[in-house]
Amino acid sequence: MPAVQRSDGSSDGIGTVAQGSGDRSRIVVTGKGGVGKTTLAALLARTLARRGQTVLAVDADAQMNLAWALGMPPSEAAAIVPLSDNADYVEEKTGARPGSGWGMLLRLNPQADDAVERFSVRAPDGVRLLVMGSLHQAAAGCLCPENTLLAGAMAAIALRPGELILMDTQAGLEHFGRALARGFGQALVVTDPSFNGVSVALRTAHLAADLGIPTVHLVVNRVRGPKDVDRVEGYLHGADAGTRPAFASRHLLPEDERVLVAEPAVDGLLDGMVSPFGAAVSDLADSLALIARGVG
Numbered sequence: 001m002p003a004v005q006r007s008d009g010s011s012d013g014i015g016t017v018a019q020g021s022g023d024r025s026r027i028v029v030t031g032k033g034g035v036g037k038t039t040l041a042a043l044l045a046r047t048l049a050r051r052g053q054t055v056l057a058v059d060a061d062a063q064m065n066l067a068w069a070l071g072m073p074p075s076e077a078a079a080i081v082p083l084s085d086n087a088d089y090v091e092e093k094t095g096a097r098p099g100s101g102w103g104m105l106l107r108l109n110p111q112a113d114d115a116v117e118r119f120s121v122r123a124p125d126g127v128r129l130l131v132m133g134s135l136h137q138a139a140a141g142c143l144c145p146e147n148t149l150l151a152g153a154m155a156a157i158a159l160r161p162g163e164l165i166l167m168d169t170q171a172g173l174e175h176f177g178r179a180l181a182r183g184f185g186q187a188l189v190v191t192d193p194s195f196n197g198v199s200v201a202l203r204t205a206h207l208a209a210d211l212g213i214p215t216v217h218l219v220v221n222r223v224r225g226p227k228d229v230d231r232v233e234g235y236l237h238g239a240d241a242g243t244r245p246a247f248a249s250r251h252l253l254p255e256d257e258r259v260l261v262a263e264p265a266v267d268g269l270l271d272g273m274v275s276p277f278g279a280a281v282s283d284l285a286d287s288l289a290l291i292a293r294g295v296g
């Protein structure tokens with residue numbers, strides 16, 4: 001059984017390695033509600049952009065709060081029209097207006113490779129932000145025009161060397177989140193040190209593997225000390241050995257009051273000297289970038 005590598009280099013031999021061919025420059029952030037996905041996605045995006053990467057941050061959460069977390073001025077954040085609400089664009093690309101898709105013949109796989117150019121906005125540190133908008137979750141596999149467009153747009157974005165996508169999702173990787181994350185090569189499965197968080201993380205890791213995402217990392221956020229680490233270890237080892245997912249690496253992010261002080265933006269966390277959370281995210285950014293370049 002292959003070993004799981006932790007961020008500190010140690011390993012414990014849990015799980016089996018997922019197979020997949022996704023692009024490792026496409027990174028999806030997922031996990032239970034409220035565990036810190038948006039905070040992490042925003043801080044990673046800004047940290048990587050400061051290191052010279054071209055970063056496209058994608059907000060695939062209907063709450064659409066990534067713009068705030070990235071530190072965009074409130075007036076600019078409020079003015080963003082999500083891709084799903086661009087009715088003309090949806091019609092142009094799919095042949096149907098938003099809200100009208102049921103029973104209509106849609107153009108599947110719309111060529112929406114211009115979505116980034118036309119609809120992304122500029123966030124601090126040069127991060128580009130594309131806000132997907134609210135998704136129709138009424139049924140798995142729903143063919144409404146917005147969903148078709150959003151999945152098509154995601155799949156059509158071509159990346160050059162040095163470019164990365166970081167996608168923030170709503171809790172879990174259910175229904176449409178899965179369509180969006182197809183072709184992604186790294187997943188950050190975020191949990192807090194709770195039983196529920198770890199349970200969702202285990203399920204989510206399986207979903208990610210089923211999607212063919214080859215590199216799935218476990219990120220334990222809001223760690224207050226060694227007892228939290230032991231607790232999470234216990235939950236992981238308590239999971240049925242045969243069904244334990246593989247995690248390519250594990251990362252621990254500390255509970256840090258500065259995260260709450262900095263809200264809603266991550267600006268106050270970018271200097272790793274003053275924020276333990278920022279310092280840990282900086283290390284995580286390094287390893288993600290290495291893997292994206294094929295050297296991790």
Ligand SMILES: Nc1ncnc2c1ncn2[C@@H]1O[C@H](COP(=O)(O)OP(=O)(O)OP(=O)(O)O)[C@@H](O)[C@H]1O
Pocket residue numbers: 032033034035036037038039040061063169170171221222223253254255256257259260263277
């Ligand atoms: N390491 C941390 N230390 C202290 N507070 C944190 C930490 N990480 C996140 N938080 C706080 O936890 C709350 C939830 O964070 P966030 O919105 O990023 O979670 P989320 O997973 O995106 O939530 P949702 O599922 O609702 O989208 C926020 O108030 C955030 O400031």
Ligand SMILES: [Mg+2]
Pocket residue numbers: 037038039061168169
């Ligand atoms: Mg969020």
